[in-house]
Each structure stands twice: as C-alpha cells, then as structure tokens.
Amino acid sequence: MYRVSSDELIQGQAQELRRGTVVLACLALLETPQYGYALLETLDRAGVTVDGNTLYPLLRRLEKQGLLISEWNTDETRPRKFYRISPEGAEVREGLLREWRDLVAAIARLTEETP
C-alpha cells in the first residue's frame, strides 16, 4: 500500500495552516508602501513563504476589496505598482490579529492539557 511519509504530511498540513496567514502578513507589512516583488522578499525573509503566482493576484484582490490602496511609482526606470494598507484594511488587520491571538492561545491551552 502506498503511504505518504510523515514529512510530506506535515508539509501538506503546514501549507494549509499558512494559507490564511498570508493575508494577515501582507496587511501587517504594508503599513509602508511596497511593490510586489519586494513584498515577496520581505515575507520570505520573515519566514512566510508564498509563491509569486499566489501573492500577486492576492494583492489585487485585497485592493479590489478596499483593504489596500495602490499607486504607480514612475520615478525609477522601471515603473512599479506600490501597495499600502487602507483605513479599512487596518480595521480588518486588527480583527484578524485578535483571531490569530485567540487561536494561538487556544492551541497553547490544548497542548498543555495533553502533554
């Protein structure tokens, strides 16, 4: 019988866990305006790995939802689209942070109870 190694299982489940955190990480980072690739790098360095083909469409979706504001910067030779958080986005970020902390606390409680 074919069996998935536990490493593969962890990887797959971890990806599920991370999926939702990318939005929160973007909202947290975009207090200062950034363009797509720079944001990807920053996230990567911070330990939030995300593929470009996921992040770039995500940024546009958040903009469409009014959570981000974008602006073209044409000062440099290569024009880039900069994103920053909107007031509405800041509100959503606070709400998501609360959820996140509750979740961390809940998991901590659970893992303490069953050592």
Add this chain to the structure above:
Amino acid sequence: MSTDTLTERYVREVVKRLPADQRDDVADELRATIADTVDAHGGDPAAAEHAVLTDMGDPIRLAARYADRPVALIGPVFYPAYIRLLKLLLSMVLPVVTVLMMTLEFFDGGDIGQVIGAGVGAALSVGAQMIAWLTVVFALVDRAGGRDAYKPTEWTPDDLPELRATDDNRTTVIAAAVWNLVLAGLIVWQHTAPTRLGGLRVEVMHPDLWSGMVWPMLAGLVGMAIVEVLRIAARRWTYGLATAYSAAGLVFALPLAWVLYRREFFNPEFLALFNEEFTVMDEFYTVAAIGVLAVVVAEILRRFMAAHRS
C-alpha cells in the same frame, strides 16, 4: 522593450483571459514583477527568465487567480446539483426515451435488428446530448456569476435516501412503466397498422372504440407510466402517488372492463377471420372483464401497501 520575448508572450497569454479594463494594468505590473524576479535570480538572463516563468506556472491558472475564477469546469457550489440532475437524466429520462424510440421503430415496421439499432443509437446520441448540454449550461451559470447569486436549497438529513427503499424494486417499477407504454403502443399500432390475417388487413379492436372508450384507456396507461416514473424519483410509494396510480388505473380498467363485458372489444371482422372454426364463448367476456378489474385493483392495493410500509 522587445515585443517577442518569453515574458511578453507569457504576459499576453495571461491578460488576454482577463476583463479588458484590467489588462493593461495587470500587464504592466506583471512585466515589472517578472523583471524584478529575473534580476534577483542572477546568472544568464535568458535562463533566468525561463526559470522565473516556469515558477509562475501555467498562464491559464494565473489568469484564473487574477480574475478570481474557478479552475474547474463546474465549481463546488454547483457540483451537487449538477451530479444529481445528471444521474436523474441518465437513469430515468434516457431509458424512457430509448424505449420510446425503439417502440416507434417497431411500429414503423422495423425488424428486430432495426429496433435494437434504434435503441442503441438513441441511447448513445441522446445520452451524449444530455451530458453535453447539462455540462455546458452548468459551466456557463457557474461563470456568469451564478455562484454568488445561487443559494442551493439547504440540504437536510431528510433528503437522505432510505436504506430499505434504495430501490431494490427499481427494475420492477421501470418494467411496469415500460409495460404500460408498450400496451398503449400496441393499441395504437393495431389501429394504424392493422394485422394481416389471411392476406386481409384488419384491426383487432373494434374500430368504433376510437370514437369513444379507447381514449380513456390510453390516457390511463400513459398516466400509470408517468406515476411509475415519479415513483422512481420519489424512491418509494407515497399515499399521493398510490392515489394518482389508482386514478390512472381505474381510468384504464373501467372502460376496458365495460367494453369487454358488452362484447364491444373485438373487431367483428377480426373475430370472423379468427374464429373460422370455433367461436369465442360468451363466458370469456365476463371472465376477461372481471380479470382486468381484479388485476388492476390488486396492483392498486399493492402500491397502497408499499406506501403504508415506507
């Protein structure tokens, strides 16, 4: 900027799948992003470009993400309804249509080979049409924003098919429906294409019936077939269905018993040809009339008992 680089070709493949008002903006951003990534990649620019685009993946998938479009023909919102309807069409409507086509071919004077051929042809072509059109309609609705507007009828546990009633009797029910339709077909057929007897073409049933009693009989047969089909959809006999069946059954049986009893069922010419050597006994008609009533009443009772059990 060169117009035929890999990047340009990639960007065009992506944006041509997006709404027109977003194309230029997404294209500009995508170009800048790919260029940034290629710069960071280092090494041979051509190889870097190739690697970066490989990472970005299939343009169709990326475009679907930009447009927030499903990369599935029929998304999860519509899938249950789609699969239920497809099953219903293929397991119930298709057999009925197939039998109908075979019956028509038969009345058209086809031999056994032609009848089977008509059945296979109908099953294949009508089946393919059902699958194709249902899929096209669902895929279009899914894309036309139906996803957001559609509130699927809330599923409740009451929708679960009953274990006991999961249709062991299904075949019997289908057979009953087909039998009713075949009987109706035979009645029409003996009128439109009369039997050959001794080189003469005569109708078996009394021709005068066509200006009277034959119509409720036909209506009753078709009615019973319809109730049987509804019974398959409902997966069990309900009192409503059983009542409908008795109405259709009586509409069929009472006129039939009546004309049998009055000896107006057979065409006198047919009897004359058929009975060259012996005559039908008078008792036959009475027994036949009572027999018809008995069978139909028994069938009706059987259905009410089935409804009572479930």
